[in-house]
Amino acid sequence: MATIKDIANRLGVSVSTVSKGLNGAGDISEQLRQAVLDTAVELGYTTRQMRGKDRRKLCIFIENMDYETPEQFGYDIILGFRQVAFRENYDVTVIPVTPLFQSTEKYDTYMLRNGYVGAFMVGFALQDDWISQFSTTGIPTVLFDNYIKKNPCVASIGTDSFEGIDDAIVHLMGLGHSRIALINGSRNSMISEQRRQAYIDSMTAHNLPFSDATMPYGYYVADAAKEHIGNLLSMGITAILCGNDLIASGVITECNLRGYKVPTDISVIGFDDIPIAAKLNPPLTTIRQDRCELGKSGFYTLHSLINHVPISRTLLRPQLVLRKSTALKADNP
């Protein structure tokens, strides 16, 4: 359990400043007060005052995604959501789920029985039990990277894959690459299908060659590179887009093992910009999703649904972060 001192240390301010921030004293700036509250939420520090009786309950269901430490993809999404939810007087519970968990009780029943007024779903797969129930639920629900048609109680939040992938391909073309592959995420995920389509659209628009063989599926893990890299290299691919930064790290490793250097022989681009991306060798060029903003936008979209504003979809812009894993295409080998 975090203490006031932990918050003070994290922010580099005195314990009495933290105390003022928590108690709403007038003689610290609004900005600092908000930083104190945000950090208290992040560290799990709550006072009785902060747990007022009139706070409404939300939950975040999370599946297929790591979120426990700041290095992991889900951490900032959940943190951003919780920080803004707290400001708007909601309590948030994070509930890891499995397919088995979903089969034990219907979604609506679970929500009503536990007094949750809305939920944010992160990392669900299309074949999950609850996904089919979202078409008819009456509970305000926001899905990260999934989309449900025609139910005004459900909305979607995510990053625009089409712009991100086109930005990456345009960057690679500027470096002379034309044989560009995509090692995608998992099958059966809406976002993988979207990125596959984004790759097809962009390669078509720029008159670049592609086929099923240049866009295999991985599983969002570094090991996915092993299975595909030999085939891609033998096809003459000189640049590889990856479904996330972990796959990209595996691609760099596999290229090295086979005597190809990144970026001199092969350019590699990741997706997400998790903290590891900047620390790889070479530091990874990647399509950044701002996960903290995704979490915050997820909350605001849910807050809108709870207030009967039927938002269907909120999309954020990606940002291509240029580091050292892409370079001019080498002369023909």
Next chain:
Amino acid sequence: MATIKDIANRLGVSVSTVSKGLNGAGDISEQLRQAVLDTAVELGYTTRQMRGKDRRKLCIFIENMDYETPEQFGYDIILGFRQVAFRENYDVTVIPVTPLFQSTEKYDTYMLRNGYVGAFMVGFALQDDWISQFSTTGIPTVLFDNYIKKNPCVASIGTDSFEGIDDAIVHLMGLGHSRIALINGSRNSMISEQRRQAYIDSMTAHNLPFSDATMPYGYYVADAAKEHIGNLLSMGITAILCGNDLIASGVITECNLRGYKVPTDISVIGFDDIPIAAKLNPPLTTIRQDRCELGKSGFYTLHSLINHVPISRTLLRPQLVLRKSTALKADNP
């Protein structure tokens, strides 16, 4: 200039209650206080206190759209935007524009010279001068029914045409119709092209016949019906979707003139649900856009951009409002 008494009359409360609401007195409910402030904004009543010096300036540029009275399409969009902007401490100026106005000064220059920190653009056409400048502007800008690629300072807000048009077509199929036309809005508008695609997608998905001739363009005015209705009737069309409620009102008039009854001979569906829709004879079935919520979501999206959250797109769900202008398809003539 509105007075306190105008606000009191509109809300059906006493002048002293309005006064308490405007002055932030503690003995009226938060809900009533908000209603007083919302009405003050609607009627243009402001006190010196409400025009505080620290308020930031936004503007709404409006073109090709009527908005002066509650019956008109733009009125609620602007009202919703202004009401929530006021709560968040922004002042809003509404500026009607023309192509000529846009050619007199660059967008960024105009904004900076006048001290506006962001803008909401309503009713712009694709060929407008400023539209091309939005690709590179650094000013937070939200477009209603237009979309700019890859600029993180610009976002889009609108209603999901694909769901609305599919809902309408599914409703008509349930009534036995298969020969369904779309009299669309103006050419050169993003939203008309989107609805044309939505019609094509939905007709294709449901194996219904269509061609260029079944999806002509109108101009968002009632008179657009005159040009097309004869041709559509001669092709055996039994149901007509319209780009807005005004076109639908023209379709009803034209059908009557030619001896066809709505809905017994021809079913008609509008788009938007402006106040006139419920008062037509017969009352119009229409695809509702909640314009007040569009205005509010427009503000919140702009507020996000100003705070460096790179939202790309916010979409709202449409709602098919069933009235009396659709009916079971008549037996073959």
